[in-house]
Amino acid sequence: MYYPIKTHSKIIRKLPKAYQGLLTISNDVEGFDFDTFIQFYKKINSTSNCEWGRGLGLELSSSFFFYSETKKNFSYFKEPLAETEKSEYADKILNLIKLGYIDTIHGLGDFSQFGNCSKQMINRIMKEIKINNIKLDIFTNHGNTKNVTNVGFQKYQKGDNEDNPLYIGHLLQELGVKFIWTDKLVDNKNIWRFYDSIKYQLPLKQIFKMKLTDKKEYLSFRRFRNSGKFAPTHSEFYQQLKSINWKKFYQKKSSINIYQHLGYIRQKGKLIKFEKKHFTNEIEKSWNFLSSEVNSGRLLILTQKRFLNYLMMLSQTKIQINKNSIYLETKDKLNNPSNYFQGLSLNKSNVDKIVYLDSELEFEKGEKMVTIPFKKMGGICIK
């Protein structure tokens, strides 16, 4: 469920500052209408007053749909058809992608009702990606077996089968997707965690390499589910958080990726769209709990993309030390080192410079450590 963070050297800290644990929430977007989505996201992410009260100043990103067969979800395109126009939310979605509050493509859309996806619809998305230069780091499978453009090793999943007309591998490459989540990559506290891992030979790691059917290699990641028979909604969020042994989590300097459908609550077994009226003490207590952990300085919360990239950066960074100079090394050559090394923190205080190839990186000095700070996210200023 949670995984101790790993680094190559003892000098590289698992976490910056006094943080002892790292958390992210991976939100499958179904259930959200755009207005509720944006107001709720402002409440969680911003620090100022908003329609739902004072912002909590946490970090929370989301996935989105290009198409939706139901009006319950907002989507990029107006209709689930190849000849459709963009929806009234398309430009706002593009803006949220640029700001980093949307970082995940959730399936190719929501096709859980009719399963009516076509090659023309895939081409339409491709065109849109190219026109707007859309980049997304993460793809997550969505919904039931009608979503045949899902990827992975279950029979219905054809999105990564090159011989299938509904192949989407080229589209994932164009988007720049690095991280993939497929359905079996869930952690539960019960025996099924081990059963699935053995049956499908899935490593018990937060992130690991995985080749899809088309032989293309991605990084896969696990999400913490632990909500019993049904997938987790906002109503089960508190229960998920409370099932974590926080003492051990912090002791082991761990990371956890919480699987959620924040756009739904469950009432008497029924799924109900989450709205402002549901944001009562019962739901709010999860957020207040996270907020107090963050304010205590123990817990670092990052958006999904920042979380996955941070852990990958730690797993790939090696250092050489020459007196008071630090030289950073990675396997692949980087275009934007100051972005890449965000959060990197070293147990060494007498440091004059941190260098990657021929560029010097800015860093902050702390007590017995130096840190390349995380860049601040821009405000979520969308109406």
Ligand SMILES: [Zn+2]
């Ligand atoms: Zn979904």
